[in-house]
Amino acid sequence: MNQAVRKEVLKQLESLFTDFCEGCFIQRQLRKEGGKRLAHRFCISQCTVGEKIKEYGKKLGNTI
Template identity: 75%
Template sequence: MWKLVKPSVRKEVIHQLESLLAEYCDGCFVHRQLKKEGGRRQAHRFCISQCTVGGKIKEFGKKLE
């Protein structure tokens, strides 16, 4: 079941998420290298399961549920 998130809270969480992505993920060397060596799927799996920034992104996602 969906929890209702206030629009102002949702907007702030999305803003923080965009800032995080712009600061750390855009042009990430590790992601780019893994994508080159093992493909997009392997790079994505690394970001989700091992990267500390990926963990923060998951936390933001849980706030938006």
């Protein structure tokens, strides 16, 4: 993956975080009730935005 594509993927990731993850009510509530670990597990395994973030992470992981 060339540098321009990598920058674009990182830009898309940042956009996802700012648009959906920052201030997420579900994440905030899960952190209060069960801590960081529960909230993180939800984001990775059940949240559709988390699924998309994992896809982008795999793309970036293939470049290293």
